Amino acid sequence: MEILSCHSATCCHVLNLRGKLVEKSLSVHQSRKFSAERKPRNLLFIIDSKWGSLRYSNRIHSCLKNVSDSQASRSFNALYGFQNIDSSVLSESYNPYVVNGDEGVRNVTEKEELITKALIPGLPDEPNGDSGAPISSSFWEWKPKLKVYYEQSGIENIDSPPVLFLPGFGVGSFHYEKQLKDLGRDYRVFALDFLGQGMSLPFEDPTPRSKNGDVSETDNFVWGFGDETEPWANELVYSIDLWRDQVLHFIEEVIGEPVYVVGNSLGGFVALYIGASNPQLVKGVTLLNATPFWGFLPNPTRSPRLARIFPWAGRFPLPASVRKLTEIVWQKISDPRSIREVLKQVYADHSTKVDKVFSRILEITQHPAAAASFASMMFAPQGELSFKEALSRCQMNSIPICLMYGKEDPWVKPVWGLQVKRQLPEAPYYEISPAGHCPHDEVPEVVNYLLRGWIGNLESQGSVVLPLVDDLDCIQHGIAKDLEFSREGSRKLVRVRFFGSRFSFWNLIRSFMKSRFGGPRFNSR
DSSP, rough: OEEEOOOOOSSEEEEEETOOOEEEEEEEOOOEEEEEEEEEEEEEEEOOOTTTEEEOOOOHHHHHHHHHHHTTSSSGGTOOOGGGHHHHHHOOOOOOOOEEETTEEOSSSSSSOOOOEOOOOOOOGGGGGGGOOOOEEEEEEETTTTTEEEEOOOOOOOTTTTTEEEEOOOOOOOHHHHHHHHTTTTTTEEEEEOOSTOOOOOOOOOOOOOOTOOOOOOOGGOOOTSOOGGGGGGTOOHHHHHHHHHHHHIOOOIOOOEEEEETTTHHHHHHHHHHHHGGEEEEEEEEESSSSSOOOOTTTOOOOOHTTTTTSOOOOOOOOOHHHHHHHHHHTTTSEEEEEEEHHHHHTTTTTTOHHHHHHHHHHHTTHHHHHHHHHHHHOOOOOSSSHHHHHHHHHHHHHHHHEEEOOOOSSSSHHHHHHHHHTTTTTTEESSSSOOHHEEEEEEHHHHHHHHHHHHHHHHTOOTTOOOOOOHHHSEEEEEEEEEEEEEEEOOOEEEEEOTOOOHHHHHHHHHHHHHSSOOOOOO
């Protein structure tokens, strides 16, 4: 086995998927040391950490020149055609060989479609002294008694675009620690807690108890279960419309300029909602396993007559029947065993460390206002716009949208993302596997890499190619790649599939059927 060492330099060569050799200058920050391992039928590409270009040194280039003419004469276009993906690509067992020549990546055999493998940067390595961008935290008082907790990093990057992360239900800004530390080295990064969640829970009881009320000693620790509402909480409902307004004002007052908004689960819906409501404040929206619906009761603006049937819709004080129901449900979902079971469901890779996430969620459940806030969310009305309507408005306003979905999500399955893709054929769609409901926390190396590339593509007005995409054919049809990265001294491999603009459900079904019932099978590596 020969090891090809390629060290940091001020200039390197870039090979795009058309096989063209381009010289590209790199800053010291962009340049990274790397090594490539070459086997008789396997070459590992190195992808630039910032823009996603395939890189190799002059030495590797000379190796490529030695590939036989017979290999160089083969076309590699079929590799990228989604319609032509072989069963080995879609099956759970495959053998990802890569052979290289002057024309680029191509098949090893006529029967075997190939998945290229690329090395991407890992996260900041704290054991080796690289702790990433420092994170600071603050409270922003939006309205009297309504304080929003947020975290930020990379504030010194004044010439870089800001990126705002919105959390899913039940978590907070802490769920984006890996993005704040890593992406904060290149951008100004913000993450906030929705009101009623995380550390944006109220600092005072919105419904203090009646003085004449018979209150048990244990009930004194529960806020929001009283009979009288404080003036500041008269119209308080933890709804998706409230969170939309909260985030819009945060962008205007705290960030002060248009942002790229990234949302996971519930945060994805809110991110899309913001782009639909105030497109002038949004440079682009990234959906990470976004939930396509929120709220059960009718919206009073959309359906005023129907809403009258539900005079109480998440407002304080809570009706007595709702308090009793909340006590029963909250006792179950706030149990540490239930929290661990939920985390086990949503993380596809059970080796992922979730102790910090678990402890932070458990801490939130201990807040005296947590139970009543949960009840307000569950009985809040739907938004003024549905997910589909928000998507249509973003499309009408030309808001760029990027889709990243963990394939093994048991809740928001990738089919929801594919429906968005069907409505927006030009939107890049990346399916990540193995990854569950929270790919940003489970495989942050992959999500951060894709985000850097997508933002770079938009900021450069298309002169920088999208991540994994260098060829017109794969832009139209799709491509699959294995992304390898280092984590805690070991290598991890994640497969990412990009669905092109000509994606169709029929092609997906046909490829799935072929992978299950036709074509050769190969053993896993």
